[in-house]
Amino acid sequence: MRYIEIKAPAKINIGLKVVSKRRDGYHNLSTLFYPINDLYDVLKFELAGNFSFQCDNPNIPNDDNNLVVKAKNILEKETKKRLNVKIELLKNIPSEAGLGGGSSDAAATLISLNELYSLNFRYEKLLELALDLGSDVPFFIKAKPAIGKSRGEILEQIDFEINKPILIVNPKIKISTKEAFSFVKSSNQEIEFNNFLTNHKNDFNSYKNIFENDFENYVFEKYPEIKIIKEKMYKNGALFSSMSGTGSTVYGIFPDVQKIKGLLEELPKNYFTFISTHEN
Numbered sequence: 001m002r003y004i005e006i007k008a009p010a011k012i013n014i015g016l017k018v019v020s021k022r023r024d025g026y027h028n029l030s031t032l033f034y035p036i037n038d039l040y041d042v043l044k045f046e047l048a049g050n051f052s053f054q055c056d057n058p059n060i061p062n063d064d065n066n067l068v069v070k071a072k073n074i075l076e077k078e079t080k081k082r083l084n085v086k087i088e089l090l091k092n093i094p095s096e097a098g099l100g101g102g103s104s105d106a107a108a109t110l111i112s113l114n115e116l117y118s119l120n121f122r123y124e125k126l127l128e129l130a131l132d133l134g135s136d137v138p139f140f141i142k143a144k145p146a147i148g149k150s151r152g153e154i155l156e157q158i159d160f161e162i163n164k165p166i167l168i169v170n171p172k173i174k175i176s177t178k179e180a181f182s183f184v185k186s187s188n189q190e191i192e193f194n195n196f197l198t199n200h201k202n203d204f205n206s207y208k209n210i211f212e213n214d215f216e217n218y219v220f221e222k223y224p225e226i227k228i229i230k231e232k233m234y235k236n237g238a239l240f241s242s243m244s245g246t247g248s249t250v251y252g253i254f255p256d257v258q259k260i261k262g263l264l265e266e267l268p269k270n271y272f273t274f275i276s277t278h279e280n
């Protein structure tokens with residue numbers, strides 16, 4: 001095999017509690033990661049005479065600071081092999097948006113190069129390498145709905161599917177994850193996902209009582225425009241709405257696409273919007 005093309009999906013966080021601050025500077029989290037399979041970046045890998053990397057979005061780093069290049073470098077260090085590969089990245093997922101785009105690209109690179117070069121790294125080893133690249137990266141190795149603990153690397157996959165359309169709105173406000181963590185207050189509370197979902201899986205209306213995002217307080221106060229998006233989601237019939245990750249993306253689960261169309265009319269035209277109907 002000389003060529004691999006792969007889709008790197010976005011994620012949303014359904015509930016995101018910052019449980020406690022750790023000695024290593026990171027925070028323990030309690031969240032449910034959910035992949036958005038129909039919103040994805042595309043990565044192309046081709047064996048070549050030397051290494052090259054190209055990204056179609058000029059606002060994303062195209063050097064060693066790109067998580068794709070970092071993932072390639074980590075594999076070179078681990079295997080002590082030069083990986084002469086031509087990589088192309090086509091971005092669709094907004095960045096610094098709480099949708100995990102860069103993390104997903106990094107995971108897709110680990111998976112693809114493992115296959116292309118027959119490196120034979122197993123799932124557990126890939127998870128370890130992924131965590132060195134970022135807290136969100138381990139989830140994307142499988143990209144299946146999972147409860148995340150610790151920094152996000154302790155993953156419990158669960159049988160969970162949202163069978164309703166999800167509207168994703170990004171107001172193009174960039175939020176640094178590091179900055180958001182520096183302002184957030186730890187709650188010392190974990191979300192009891194398994195208990196709750198056993199009885200309320202499809203009862204999206206009841207999610208708002210239990211699935212909170214601890215970053216909303218700080219982010220909504222700094223950028224009231226983001227809070228307004230969530231309010232508009234509910235006003236237009238969302239069953240559940242929340243900010244994803246550290247923002248600025250807000251998503252809403254709706255009973256039908258018709259209600260979403262009404263809301264789209266009300267949103268500024270420069271916003272990024274996407275309706276996920278869960279197709280691949």
Ligand SMILES: C[C@@](CO)(OP(=O)(O)O)[C@H](O)COP(=O)(O)OP(=O)(O)OC[C@H]1O[C@@H](n2ccc(N)nc2=O)[C@H](O)[C@@H]1O
Nearest residue numbers: 025026027098099100134135136151177178181245246247
């Ligand atoms: C908050 C989450 C929730 O899914 O999503 P995003 O909003 O970024 O998408 C993630 O945990 C983000 O993961 P990721 O974007 O990989 O973060 P990292 O590169 O590991 O860390 C960036 C910075 O955020 C802080 N950080 C991150 C994760 C964590 N569990 N505790 C932290 O304190 C640290 O200050 C770190 O230096």
Ligand SMILES: Nc1ncnc2c1ncn2[C@@H]1O[C@H](COP(=O)(O)OP(=O)(O)O)[C@@H](O)[C@H]1O
Nearest residue numbers: 065066067095096097098099100101102103105
């Ligand atoms: N492949 C990539 N795609 C997007 N951002 C990247 C990538 N590689 C590195 N970055 C950097 O990572 C940061 C944001 O990553 P991203 O995953 O888009 O944010 P978030 O986790 O908030 O969704 C930005 O500072 C960006 O410059």
